[in-house]
Amino acid sequence: MDTPALRLTDLTKRFGAVLALDHLHLEVRRGECLGFLGPNGAGKTTTIGLILGLLHPTAGRVEVFGRPVTPRQQAALRQVGALTAAPGFYPYLSGRDNLRLLARLYPEVDDRRVEEVLAEMGLTQAAGRKVKGYSTGMKQRLGLAAALLHRPALLVLDEPTNGLDPVGMAEMRERLRNLKAHGYTIFLSSHLLHEVEQVCDRVGILHHGRLLAVGQVADLLRGKRDLEEVFLETVGQPDGGRK
Ligand SMILES: Nc1ncnc2c1ncn2[C@@H]1O[C@H](COP(=O)(O)OP(=O)(O)O)[C@@H](O)[C@H]1O
C-alpha cells in the first residue's frame, strides 16, 4: 500500500558532454500532485522521457507503482497517462476519431469512455471537427483527454499550460485541480511558479539537472512572500548564476 506511485532512484542522464540529469532521487506519493519546477534546460523533459521509457538512463532507475520502467520494460506504463510537449494527432481526423483510434490500444476503453473524456475536457461540441482547426488550448485538452482515456492512476504532464493564453492557462489549472480531487496522482512539470503553487501539494526544484529542494509547498513558503522568492534563493541568480 505504501509503494509510491513513482520512485526515481539515482536517475542520471548524459547526452555526450551534457549532464542533463544528475543523480535524481524523488518519490511521488499516491494521490498527491508533485510539481517538478525548473527553468528551461533544467532537465524536466529528460526526466519525463526517462519515466516514460523513451530514453535509456545513464544510471539509476524508474519505478511506477513498484515496477521498473525502461525502454524494454513498459508494462507498468499501463497505469500512466502522459501529456508531452506535442501530442501527435491526425490533423485531418476529428478529435473524436483520434481518440477512437487511440482507444483501440486498450481493450477496456469503449466509445462510451471516449465520450466521457471528451465531456470532461469540454470538447463534446468540438468533437466532430477536424483537429487541424483546433486552437492550441483545444489540442492541449484533447491531449489530456487522450492521457485519461485508459483511466491511469498516475498522470505525467510536461508543461501542460505551455502555449496557452491566460484564460486557457487558468482553465487548464482548474482541470488539473479537479483531476487531483478525483484521486489522480499527478507529476506536473512546469517552469511557472504560481502554477505549481496553485495546483500542487509538494514541489521539487530542479536546476541544471540537480534537485535543489523538495518539500511541501506550504513549508517552502513559510516566511517567504511566494514560491518565486524560494526559487530565486534556491537557484541563486535569476539566470542561475551562469557566466
Ligand atoms: N536529445 C538530446 N541531445 C542532447 N542534449 C539534450 C537532448 N535532450 C535534452 N538535452 C539537453 O539536456 C538539458 C535538459 O534539457 P530538457 O530536459 O529538455 O530541459 P527542460 O525540459 O527542463 O527545459 C539541456 O541542456 C538540453 O539541451
Ligand SMILES: [Mg+2]
Ligand atoms: Mg521541457
